[in-house]
Amino acid sequence: MDTARYIFAVLIVSWLPPGMLWWLIVHPFVDVWRKIGPRPTLWIMGTLAIAGVIGLTAIRDLLVGPDLGTRYTLVVAAAGLGAITTWIAVIRRRQLTTRILFGVPELDKDNPGTLLTDGIYAHLRHPRYVEVWLGTLAYACFANYLGAWIVWLATGPMLHLVVLLEERELRDRFGGEYEAYMARVPRYLPRLGRGEPNARHPSAPGSPEA
Numbered sequence: 001m002d003t004a005r006y007i008f009a010v011l012i013v014s015w016l017p018p019g020m021l022w023w024l025i026v027h028p029f030v031d032v033w034r035k036i037g038p039r040p041t042l043w044i045m046g047t048l049a050i051a052g053v054i055g056l057t058a059i060r061d062l063l064v065g066p067d068l069g070t071r072y073t074l075v076v077a078a079a080g081l082g083a084i085t086t087w088i089a090v091i092r093r094r095q096l097t098t099r100i101l102f103g104v105p106e107l108d109k110d111n112p113g114t115l116l117t118d119g120i121y122a123h124l125r126h127p128r129y130v131e132v133w134l135g136t137l138a139y140a141c142f143a144n145y146l147g148a149w150i151v152w153l154a155t156g157p158m159l160h161l162v163v164l165l166e167e168r169e170l171r172d173r174f175g176g177e178y179e180a181y182m183a184r185v186p187r188y189l190p191r192l193g194r195g196e197p198n199a200r201h202p203s204a205p206g207s208p209e210a
Helices: 002-036 038-058 060-064 072-092 127-143 146-174 176-184
Strands: none
Touching: 002 038, 002 060, 002 127, 002 146, 038 060, 060 146, 072 127, 127 146, 146 176
16 A cells, blocks of 8 residues: 555656646747647657656655655545546547647647537536546545645646636637637536536537647
């Protein structure tokens, strides 16, 4: 158990920050990256992400911080959160392909994709980020290292910043179509006790997270 908890803590502190940094570099400068093109951009960002993971892994013991011990109530909470995260991931993957996940439509000025408004995206605009936030919380509960908790606490504001930058780009790309989508579908929490919040758009296989 202790070894597994340590591994989960290392995964949080070494993998999540480079992933966040990826989108914090891409979204504000998307016009520059579009001129470079999707493939070179992915190579550049992938190289930076891998270098970041390697660098953070090298100082993992410093980053994970003190071990707060095994807490079986937290282990149970982690299992429940992990189940919810997995469920979101399964239904989210029906719309969000790997190509879209890595932002290729966003980077391809000649093929910008189409706005996805059905499936889970009919109920909340950013299921992928909800998935990441809950998944990080599950990891932190299981690991119960101070560094893992600090990274999780930072994840919420960082994800929200990424979302704001992404929505600005999506408004530029899709215009009034995305603004109408924003008006009827919430960001993070689905509206309960209501029917289908959003009619299926005839042009939908893309992604509001592209």
